[in-house]
Amino acid sequence: MSNNYSNTTLVPEAKNGLSKFKTEVASEMGVPFKDYNGDLSSKQCGSVGGEMVKRMVKQYENNI
Template identity: 40%
Template sequence: MALGQKRNQLIIPQAAAAMEQFKWETAQELGIQVPQSGYMGDLPSRVNGAIGGNMVRKMIAAYQQSLASGTQPPTPQVTNARTTP
């Protein structure tokens, strides 16, 4: 994901490239011009929050759709969950 603080960790590290692509697609759908360098630190937090919020909204909709169609994606086993902030 972003190159800033690394507090958020993917549950499935192999999904990093797909999540990065998902971020760019969501930004494009929202009409947000992302710099070619990929550095998004110059964008206001409201813009970055909109990208992340829409990503979550789309993931929840996809999960709900899978439940409605009778197929449930496997739930990953979390082994390194952080318990302190």
């Protein structure tokens, strides 16, 4: 049985860019992301991830 992890970065070179993007979005939303995020609620983390996806989709749609 193979392990398929959905949270792996498909393009390893993009990892730093995604991390920076996550930090920027979290900062704009007032979510205190740092090295350890275990004190954040699932709602806070999910809202940052959702906003990231929303912005990526919008950027893609603007480019087509």
